[in-house]
Amino acid sequence: MDPVIVVGAGPVGLALALALARHEVPTVVLDEGTGLCPEGPRSVVLGSDTTALLTRLGYARAASDAARWDSFAVWRRRQEVLRVDLSRTPALHLPQHRLQRGLRDALTATPLVQLAPLSRVVELEQDRDGVSVRTRNPQDGTETWWRGSHLVGCDGARSAVRKLLKIRFPGRPAVDRHAVATVRVDLPFAGEARLHREPPWRGDREASARPLPDGLWRLDWRLPPGRPAPTEPVDPHATWPGIVTGDTLLARVKATLTGWCGELPRYDLLAAADHTAQQRLAARFRSGRCFLAGDAAHLHGALGMQNLADGLRDADNLAWRLALAWHLPPHAGGTQPGGALLDGYEAERRGAVGARLRAVDQTMPLLRPLRGWQQTRRSLLSGSFRKHAPLLADGQLGSGRFGGAPAYPAAPSGVPGRVPVQRGAGRGTTLSELLPATAPGVLVPDLPVLAMDGAADQLHARLGGTFLLLLVAPGTAVWSAQHWLGAGLMPRLAEVAAALPVPAEVLVTEEYPGAAPHTVLLIRPDGHLVGTTQGCHAEGLLALADDARGGPAPLPGTPEPAA
Incomplete structure (x- = not known):
């Protein structure tokens, strides 16, 4: 039996390969790059379900690679509006390059995964027996053909797999714009993540600070709209030097740190980027024996949402399905069993991400300040902001409708179906929390x-x-x-x-x-x-x-x- 081909060696692709190895399914991971994991400002917040997944996959350094938040606070001007105690529900925040390196280290413990660096996918063909992929080395131009039972595109927002499969990737190309910086500094609220709306020190609309390990902090600023929207998906963490470097960024860093500390503390600026939060959802997650996962399938980063966490859930959902289909003998006529089983991946994961995107569309008008006299009028109505402030915590903490573990409820036919979202239930309203623990589709509690x-x-x-x-x-x-x-x-x-x-x-x-x-x-x-x-x-x-x-x-x- 041919191995499963995974295109992309980011955290989602590596996690999928490790998950398949646990099911004794061999994989080939095609990496367009050289295998290096450079440091950068990208990071991820892990909830209990994604932390447990990474631990099962052999990533044993989560506790040391991540910062554990004690609390999360929302401020407006000079007043604290909300405080969330995280002592019982910890949120782990770690740099993405550390996660990627840890998953690569875990791969060395299994002979079932073959890493193929410098392998850019340029062509793919599929038939009733499997998938053939042609790759080109970007350095010397040599080409190689690979053969697999199935193929999963985990190759990012500009996915070559998605384009070769001619799958549309519609959505909103510019929902939010943020400047991001990684800073080594001592802040007066150690162990606390903070989101500050309308801070008093300069014209920023929103600033946030999230602890990282080793005395580092990730600082985010929401930027005003105005940059022309791209016509096709872009890397959500691309760097635009004209915006985030030079005097503009340094002035923003200094003003923010001074505002929080009372005076400018000593700091080291280690990395910076400007990223545009997009909302995109692939029209399909499956095409025959080929699948999409992670950024190749969906982008959602508005309101602090964690797209990488949902990509890890893609890998977890798809791995056991592929393993069942891979281990079953072929049917008469040469087809691989598991058609309905594999269709369930798209039904569940596309439905769950779609629900998150709809939740953002419904909530965004409540959480974004209006302009002109309307903004002034609304600023006087602080009770409205206080009422909706818990929603701001959901995306940052990976909880609730913006980031919590989803449920996959089944319709009477047995096909996963949509369940109406209950409004007014407050923070943490995921289906896994609204439905009883014995309802089909919920994530079971740990006990x-x-x-x-x-x-x-x-x-x-x-x-x-x-x-x-x-x-x-x-x-x-x-x-x-x-x-x-x-x-x-x-x-x-x-x-x-x-x-x-x-x-x-x-x-x-x-x-x-x-x-x-x-x-x-x-x-x-x-x-x-x-x-x-x-x-x-x-x-x-x-x-x-x-x-x-x-x-x-x-x-x-x-x-x-x-x-």
Whole structure:
């Protein structure tokens, strides 16, 4: 069986390759660059789900590479409007180059991933058996053909894969403009991330400071509109020297640091960039055996939203689907099984990102100051800003509708469908939080579990490999495993797990939110709940497993329709 070809060696492409390796699927990662990860101002805020994903993939340096925020504060002029305590829900903020280097280091531990630097994709062809890709070395012009079972384009906003597949990338090319700087400085609010609206020291509309490790800070300023909109997608972190260097940037840095510290502190300016936040969504995430993920599939950076975090969720969602399809034998006629299964990636991930973009469109008028006399009038209505200030925290913290882990609810037909967004629920209103923990499609909570060998672990640490059958059995933590492994539902549950059409592991927990004793939950490798049964209901669990993989397998000799 040919390997999966991943185009792009950024964090999303590397994470996808590592996730596939956990499923024993070989990959070839085509990197247009040389493999170096230069330092820069780009950074990412990781929530609990993306942090758990990176830990499972072997990125063990998250705690040392990232800064953990103790709180997040929103200010308006000289007054604090909102403070979010992060002691129980930590947000990790780390430079993107550190994340990329850590993922590259993790790749060295597996022989299933081949990195191919200096490999620019110039042509691709796909047929019923696989995908062929031609690459060109940008230094010496040599060309190479690669053959894979599937191909995933993780090659950024100007994706060559997306263009070769002729997939449209519509959207809004200039929603927000920001100047960004990485500064080494001591600020009086160590460990706190701060967003300052209408700061009193100069004409900036908005300034923010977010701690990074090693005494560094990422400073952001929202710039006024006016630069001509690009006609095609641009790198969202491209540097425009005419705007962010020289006296203009230095004056902005000095004024901001003086405003926060009372006087200008000693500082070192390490990096700077100007980036335009775009809102774009690819018309399709799948074309036959080819897929899009990360910046190649979507761009959303307004209001501090974390596009990279959603790219990691793309990789998590797609990896187990590709692995199931890759390990199944081909059907009669030469087609690869898993058409409906692989279609589920686009339905779920495109739907989730689309919901985020709609949320921004609905919220932007509430959070952006108006102009002229309307702005003056609105400035007097501080209660309005205070009411909506929690929404500003969502994008910065990777929480709520702007950044929290999504749910993938299913319609009655079993195809992921849209659920109306409940308005007025305040900050943190994701479907995973609005729906009960037993609703199909939600991200399951992290809780203590016991494996079949009696070993104690956390539920999220067991994700990323097989499906999980989780039995709610109060009292199991009290008794030694030798007393309950062969009693009650356990022997039957082990038999059912072995008979499922997907690989599955049995776990036991003392309690699960909203689930009665003896409830059995089927959980996907990416941590989203497929469904529940009361007791070890073999037929019900088999039906749930079939739904998760896109329906029951066809009869022998039945060809699958081409994608």
